[in-house]
Amino acid sequence: MKSIVLTVTVLCASLLAGAQQKQPVYLDLSQPLEKRVENALSLMTTEEKVSLCYAQSKFSSKGVPRLGIPEVWTDDGPHGIREEVLWDEWGGAGWTNDSCTAFPALTCLAASFNPKLSLLYGKSIGEEARYRNKTVLLGPGVNIYRTPLNGRNFEYMGEDPYLSSHMVVPYIQGVQSIGVAACVKHFALNNQEEWRGHINVDLSDRALYEIYLPAFKAAVQEGKAWSIMGAYNQFRGEHCCHNDLLLNKILKNDWKFDGVVISDWGGVHSTDQAVKNGLDLEMGTYTDGLTTKGKFPYSDYYLANPFLKGIKEGKYDVALLDDKARRILRLIFRTTMSANRPFGRFVSPEHSEAARKIAQEGIVLLKNDKQFFPVPGGKFKKIAVIGENADRSLVIGGGSSSLKVAYEKSPLDGLIAKYGKDHITYSLGYASGPALYGREEPSKLNADSLINAAVEVAKQADIVFFIGGLNKNHFQDCEGGDRKSFSLPFGQDKLIDALLKVNKNTAVVLLSGNAVSMPWINKVPAIMQGWYLGSEAGSALAEVISGEVNPSGKLPFSFPKKLEDNAAHFYGKISYPGDSINQYYKEDILVGYRWFDTKKIAPQYPFGYGLSYTSFNLGTLSTDKSVYGKEDIIKVRFTVKNTGARYGAEVAQLYVNDPVCSVSRPLKELKAFEKVFLQPGETKNVEMDVKVSDFAFYDESKKDWNLESGDFVLQLGNSSGNITQKLKITVK
Ligand code: BGC
Numbered sequence: 001m002k003s004i005v006l007t008v009t010v011l012c013a014s015l016l017a018g019a020q021q022k023q024p025v026y027l028d029l030s031q032p033l034e035k036r037v038e039n040a041l042s043l044m045t046t047e048e049k050v051s052l053c054y055a056q057s058k059f060s061s062k063g064v065p066r067l068g069i070p071e072v073w074t075d076d077g078p079h080g081i082r083e084e085v086l087w088d089e090w091g092g093a094g095w096t097n098d099s100c101t102a103f104p105a106l107t108c109l110a111a112s113f114n115p116k117l118s119l120l121y122g123k124s125i126g127e128e129a130r131y132r133n134k135t136v137l138l139g140p141g142v143n144i145y146r147t148p149l150n151g152r153n154f155e156y157m158g159e160d161p162y163l164s165s166h167m168v169v170p171y172i173q174g175v176q177s178i179g180v181a182a183c184v185k186h187f188a189l190n191n192q193e194e195w196r197g198h199i200n201v202d203l204s205d206r207a208l209y210e211i212y213l214p215a216f217k218a219a220v221q222e223g224k225a226w227s228i229m230g231a232y233n234q235f236r237g238e239h240c241c242h243n244d245l246l247l248n249k250i251l252k253n254d255w256k257f258d259g260v261v262i263s264d265w266g267g268v269h270s271t272d273q274a275v276k277n278g279l280d281l282e283m284g285t286y287t288d289g290l291t292t293k294g295k296f297p298y299s300d301y302y303l304a305n306p307f308l309k310g311i312k313e314g315k316y317d318v319a320l321l322d323d324k325a326r327r328i329l330r331l332i333f334r335t336t337m338s339a340n341r342p343f344g345r346f347v348s349p350e351h352s353e354a355a356r357k358i359a360q361e362g363i364v365l366l367k368n369d370k371q372f373f374p375v376p377g378g379k380f381k382k383i384a385v386i387g388e389n390a391d392r393s394l395v396i397g398g399g400s401s402s403l404k405v406a407y408e409k410s411p412l413d414g415l416i417a418k419y420g421k422d423h424i425t426y427s428l429g430y431a432s433g434p435a436l437y438g439r440e441e442p443s444k445l446n447a448d449s450l451i452n453a454a455v456e457v458a459k460q461a462d463i464v465f466f467i468g469g470l471n472k473n474h475f476q477d478c479e480g481g482d483r484k485s486f487s488l489p490f491g492q493d494k495l496i497d498a499l500l501k502v503n504k505n506t507a508v509v510l511l512s513g514n515a516v517s518m519p520w521i522n523k524v525p526a527i528m529q530g531w532y533l534g535s536e537a538g539s540a541l542a543e544v545i546s547g548e549v550n551p552s553g554k555l556p557f558s559f560p561k562k563l564e565d566n567a568a569h570f571y572g573k574i575s576y577p578g579d580s581i582n583q584y585y586k587e588d589i590l591v592g593y594r595w596f597d598t599k600k601i602a603p604q605y606p607f608g609y610g611l612s613y614t615s616f617n618l619g620t621l622s623t624d625k626s627v628y629g630k631e632d633i634i635k636v637r638f639t640v641k642n643t644g645a646r647y648g649a650e651v652a653q654l655y656v657n658d659p660v661c662s663v664s665r666p667l668k669e670l671k672a673f674e675k676v677f678l679q680p681g682e683t684k685n686v687e688m689d690v691k692v693s694d695f696a697f698y699d700e701s702k703k704d705w706n707l708e709s710g711d712f713v714l715q716l717g718n719s720s721g722n723i724t725q726k727l728k729i730t731v732k
Pocket of ligand 1: 076077138185264265400
């Protein structure tokens with residue numbers, strides 16, 4: 001009895017003492033972040049630290065419940081906030097409060113060439129993620145557009161490292177300003193979906209550093225991304241989710257990344273490598289490979305019990321565990337446990353407006369003979385709208401970016417709203433099957449009957465808008481497979497020919513995330529590239545078609561005439577898609593326009609190209625000096641004049657060439673761009689800051705960037721295919 005009384009007294013005393021103690025520093029919001037992280041870490045057991053490093057459900061990982069440290073909730077990304085899925089499965093959970101705003105695909109954002117819109121995009125999607133209580137947004141994606149067959153190009157920002165770097169940074173800053181971590185993906189070299197889980201990519205160091213890494217580097221160093229996602233594929237013999245060179249050396253050592261490396265879902269293959277080669281958080285694994293249903297518990301994950309056992313047995317250094325836990329805690333303190341975290345909002349009118357603005361500015365006018373566009377209301381009585389994409393949901397499908405949306409205005413909705421129901425006749429024209437993941441199911445409708453019906457409608461019409469392209473079906477613009485052909489699918493070429501036979505006044509509007517072959521190009525008067533435009537697709541397209549909005553988008557990647565003209569395909573199978581085990585990027589640094597220019601192959605449409613309903617003139621190019629030091633900034637000056645009769649925007653593009661260099665260099669490399677908005681007749685002075693250090697190449701002999709002295713040629717134009725002025729400067 002006596003001893004029980006004593007025990008109770010001691011317990012009470014210690015509880016009282018505890019209550020008088022200060023709160024742990026990690027909860028004291030006035031403390032600097034690193035101090036809070038260290039304090040939290042010091043309070044944790046080994047088990048708790050390990051439990052931070054792997055998933056507890058399909059999209060979340062554990063916090064430390066005992067210490068009040070919250071769970072990490074991730075969600076796709078990158079075009080809207082994905083619906084809630086079941087705890088252990090990919091299938092939707094059936095919530096009724098999770099229908100989001102769909103923003104345009106990242107190819108469209110890149111085509112706007114407008115970093116301000118990128119910031120708006122990031123803030124808007126960040127707010128949607130925040131409202132849904134997400135810690136990490138799984139996006140943006142910045143894998144380089146290497147081949148038009150890649151099924152996921154629509155989720156990325158094009159072929160040019162400068163453009164993608166400058167567009168990705170504000171997106172990240174926008175998302176993170178709302179207290180949600182961006183997760184930049186897929187690091188690195190996941191430039192195709194074919195064999196993505198195992199293909200072993202190799203390429204020169206120069207191509208790696210000059211083409212494939214800059215957008216990730218900018219995301220980390222300028223965007224200050226709080227997390228990054230490892231890619232599925234291998235690079236030089238190691239899977240990218242635990243790749244010593246990519247994660248330990250380049251990302252964490254050279255770039256000083258202090259955030260979390262998250263695996264792609266099911267991208268982890270070894271405890272030893274995951275522990276040692278830079279992975280922090282393991283997601284989506286099953287011990288029987290990447291399947292759709294979990295047969296094994298989360299505690300079987302590579303970074304779960306096997307990691308804990310290794311630590312306990314002294315096989316793994318505790319410092320490795322502490323580093324991972326520290327990074328994950330840092331992410332939690334930056335997001336969920338940040339005192340300054342704003343509240344979000346969901347499907348707000350402002351988000352619709354942002355989606356619409358981005359869609360409007362990304363649409364690219366490719367061809368416009370005899371000013372076919374714009375087509376103002378009232379000009380034509382009978383308008384035929386033909387094609388499945390006019391009336392099909394293009395936010396569903398495509399893999400992990402598939403969205404359950406609050407609403408989606410289709411192109412047909414938009415055109416009917418613009419021109420009036422009585423003036424529009426719609427015909428399907430062609431049909432694909434449903435958007436299924438990982439398999440194709442052709443439409444059951446008869447293709448010839450669809451063509452015949454559409455031809456009848458086109459015959460009666462004053463004007464025809466054909467709205468086709470690709471879609472989010474398997475083997476189209478969709479994760480998990482590449483396109484099988486460069487041609488338009490589902491018999492669209494045949495349909496377009498048939499329409500043109502009965503009505504020459506037929507324009508082609510393509511909704512896709514990739515270039516396609518255009519055998520009918522000389523027969524159609526007008527072509528518009530409309531990407532995947534999200535919830536406001538219909539409004540934005542109708543506004544551009546009718547002329548309420550003047551198109552100002554520019555292509556973020558080159559459109560080849562035929563597939564073999566594309567650099568990756570030129571070198572045959574080992575270059576793309578590889579021999580099923582290995583792949584070598586034989587075109588080296590000559591990706592996109594760098595290839596077309598240097599090899600003197602004419603593309604169908606060059607990088608940076610896009611027409612307007614008005615015309616512009618770029619005035620005389622000058623610089624503040626003619627001789628520069630290697631650390632200098634060149635002040636590049638010129639004027640842009642709107643020489644036409646409509647308000648519009650031109651994207652001035654500055655490319656550089658190093659004519660004499662110890663290594664061969666592309667004829668053009670984009671080093672600056674500026675989107676200039678002008679009233680009719682208005683002239684604006686433009687001044688661009690161009691860093692001389694950006695002219696360096698990656699020198700394999702030095703394993704570092706190298707800027708050789710000498711002359712460089714600045715080239716100004718409104719596309720990579722239309723340089724109107726050149727100016728020589730010297731670097732000493
Ligand atoms: C994709 C990622 C995505 C993840 C979670 C993976 O299959 O490659 O981009 O974020 O799934 O859905």
